[in-house]
Amino acid sequence: MSTSGPIADLSYRNVTDSPLRKGGNWWVIARQLMQRVVKLRSFWVLTVLSGGHFLILAAVTYFIDSFAANMGGADFAGQFFEQIVWKDQFLNGFQFGHFLLMAILLMVGAGSIANDNRSNALLVYFSKPCSKLDYLVGKFVGIFLMLAIAMLIPAVFFMFYGAMNFREHGFLTDDPMMIPRALAGIFAVCAFQASVILGVSSLFNQGRLAGATYAGIYVLSGVFAQLARLVAETRDVAGIQGVLDTIHYLSLYGASEGLLKTILGTDGSFFVRDNQGAAEAIVPRPDLWLLLVMVVLPVIACWGLALRKVRAVEVVS
Amino acid sequence: MAVVTLENLTVQYGRFTALRDFSVAVPEGCVGLLGPNGAGKTTMLKTMLGFIKPAGGRGDVLGLEVGRDGMAIRQAVGYMPEQDCHIPGMNAVQFVAYAGELAGMPRNHAVRRAHEVLEYAGLGEARYRAIESYSTGMKQRIKFAQALVHGPKLLLLDEPTNGLDPKGRHEMLDLVRDISQNKGVNVLVCSHLLPDIERTCDSVVVIAGGQMKLQGSVSDLRGLNSNAVDVELREKSGEFLQAAARHGFELVSAKGTWYRLAAVGGHEELSKKVFLASREAGAQIRGLKPGARSLEEAFMEAIDVN
Numbered sequence: 279m280s281t282s283g284p285i286a287d288l289s290y291r292n293v294t295d296s297p298l299r300k301g302g303n304w305w306v307i308a309r310q311l312m313q314r315v316v317k318l319r320s321f322w323v324l325t326v327l328s329g330g331h332f333l334i335l336a337a338v339t340y341f342i343d344s345f346a347a348n349m350g351g352a353d354f355a356g357q358f359f360e361q362i363v364w365k366d367q368f369l370n371g372f373q374f375g376h377f378l379l380m381a382i383l384l385m386v387g388a389g390s391i392a393n394d395n396r397s398n399a400l401l402v403y404f405s406k407p408c409s410k411l412d413y414l415v416g417k418f419v420g421i422f423l424m425l426a427i428a429m430l431i432p433a434v435f436f437m438f439y440g441a442m443n444f445r446e447h448g449f450l451t452d453d454p455m456m457i458p459r460a461l462a463g464i465f466a467v468c469a470f471q472a473s474v475i476l477g478v479s480s481l482f483n484q485g486r487l488a489g490a491t492y493a494g495i496y497v498l499s500g501v502f503a504q505l506a507r508l509v510a511e512t513r514d515v516a517g518i519q520g521v522l523d524t525i526h527y528l529s530l531y532g533a534s535e536g537l538l539k540t541i542l543g544t545d546g547s548f549f550v551r552d553n554q555g556a557a558e559a560i561v562p563r564p565d566l567w568l569l570l571v572m573v574v575l576p577v578i579a580c581w582g583l584a585l586r587k588v589r590a591v592e593v594v595s
Numbered sequence: 596m597a598v599v600t601l602e603n604l605t606v607q608y609g610r611f612t613a614l615r616d617f618s619v620a621v622p623e624g625c626v627g628l629l630g631p632n633g634a635g636k637t638t639m640l641k642t643m644l645g646f647i648k649p650a651g652g653r654g655d656v657l658g659l660e661v662g663r664d665g666m667a668i669r670q671a672v673g674y675m676p677e678q679d680c681h682i683p684g685m686n687a688v689q690f691v692a693y694a695g696e697l698a699g700m701p702r703n704h705a706v707r708r709a710h711e712v713l714e715y716a717g718l719g720e721a722r723y724r725a726i727e728s729y730s731t732g733m734k735q736r737i738k739f740a741q742a743l744v745h746g747p748k749l750l751l752l753d754e755p756t757n758g759l760d761p762k763g764r765h766e767m768l769d770l771v772r773d774i775s776q777n778k779g780v781n782v783l784v785c786s787h788l789l790p791d792i793e794r795t796c797d798s799v800v801v802i803a804g805g806q807m808k809l810q811g812s813v814s815d816l817r818g819l820n821s822n823a824v825d826v827e828l829r830e831k832s833g834e835f836l837q838a839a840a841r842h843g844f845e846l847v848s849a850k851g852t853w854y855r856l857a858a859v860g861g862h863e864e865l866s867k868k869v870f871l872a873s874r875e876a877g878a879q880i881r882g883l884k885p886g887a888r889s890l891e892e893a894f895m896e897a898i899d900v901n
Contacts, residue, residue, distance in 0.1 A: 398680035
């Protein structure tokens with residue numbers, strides 16, 4: 279009705295012949311979520327910091343490769359690189375940056391549904407031809423892709439760096455499937471964590487509460503798993519070693535780590551392979567069935583929760 | 596032709612029945628859904644949109660079956676909810692364009708249309724501000740804009756003047772009137788504010804206690820077409836009433852010096868009889884007009900009588 283604006287539409291008419299967009303609503307929702315996150319400077323800062331292991335590793339390997347002759351003779355570099363298990367570095371990279379990745383996940387996903395609950399945005403979504411599945415898949419894809427970007431940027435940088443500089447030290451030949459496995463592992467971890475935070479977020483009306491709850495579960499389950507490891511390391515518990523190893527994976531972090539270990543096909547190592555003292559602290563990768571239970575069950579539970587809780591109206595029964 | 600038809604619709608929240616055997620045929624144009632708080636108005640809208648599954652009965656919206664064709668209904672319908680709703684972190688253009696995209700519009704169309712609709716809704720340059728900073732009136736307008744962005748054939752407005760000051764209310768009602776009268780959009784306005792309905796709507800559905808109480812055009816409900824006249828005398832007069840009765844009038848109601856009289860015949864004929872009766876009774880007439888109830892009277896009557 280306003281006629282004073284610079285583009286006042288005096289001949290306003292209702293439009294009923296607008297062309298329909300191709301593709302589902304889920305992508306519109308995912309894109310909106312990602313557009314919001316990429317504008318956050320903290321997302322990029324955390325992404326760089328979470329890749330600290332790869333940056334340190336690249337610096338160390340560059341230093342040794344360049345100055346080896348001055349340090350321990352010509353053969354020093356060859357011996358050093360012989361010790362490195364390249365595929366384990368992707369696992370180490372995750373272990374190094376997992377708290378920062380959790381912070382990224384909280385930034386991206388904690389408020390994804392909770393904030394919509396608070397502002398009644400679900401009424402807007404569901405009063406349009408947008409299904410519950412469109413909404414949840416859109417949110418999931420948005421969180422998944424942003425987390426994947428945060429994990430992939432440092433990992434892909436390291437892949438390129440290694441492939442360019444350390445081919446002769448077995449970077450691509452030790453395990454020819456290393457890069458596909460690393461990518462698959464990253465995607466699997468992202469999918470797992472995105473599913474869990476989606477379920478947690480759907481339970482709350484405030485992003486902060488959802489974030490605090492997810493962080494609480496993440497940290498407390500991790501502390502519990504670490505305590506079990508401490509018991510295993512300090513006491514003679516040969517009879518229940520397997521149980522303690524299992525407990526290690528009964529946490530959000532542990533399940534993610536187990537997933538990555540299984541997909542990479544490694545138990546992990548500490549930077550170089552002959553570090554005997556540290557090797558005892560390494561928890562062997564989990565049994566496949568156990569892993570399925572620890573990953574698939576929470577994912578199903580969280581999706582079920584989200585499907586149940588996300589609705590346009592509060593229905594009191 | 597009815598844009599919405601509901602037949603024996605029953606909606607329950609647990610043990611509480613919000614709509615019971617509710618049947619209505621909503622005609623084209625601007626229709627008011629009138630009822631006290633908790634009457635079931637919003638439940639009816641949400642059931643039509645497919646948010647709530649009915650326990651019984653059936654219905655269709657624009658020829659699409661409620662429950663089965665939920666997505667198609669929401670494609671053809673725009674909904675302005677009663678409560679504040681927005682998507683955090685967006686300005687008005689982004690929000691309305693996003694709503695357009697969710698309704699299936701390509702992005703460039705949705706953005707262009709968002710500007711048009713926001714200008715029409717009177718948001719002007721404020722459309723670039725974050726929605727969180729909007730006043731209540733502006734939030735009402737943006738809800739209106741997001742409901743309209745995809746060019747719906749039917750607009751469902753749930754309490755569109757909620758929380759508005761008199762000026763904002765006046766402007767919102769003008770918008771509602773304009774969209775239904777001049778832009779060819781059918782509008783169903785849900786409200787408990789009778790003056791809003793009276794000002795914007797052609798016909799009214801009165802609902803109370805989850806049941807349809809009354810339906811008809813505003814003029815019919817106000818009794819504009821009835822054979823009644825309102826007579827104001829200089830002072831109360833029993834003689835006048837006796838004279839009127841001799842001319843075939845029946846006293847409908849009396850309030851102070853105002854009398855509502857009903858009789859068989861056209862308005863001109865009734866007026867002549869009133870003047871004859873006043874001359875016979877020696878009563879002075881100060882006012883004479885066709886007998887019309889206010890919508891409020893019709894509403895109260897519907898609620899009480901039924």
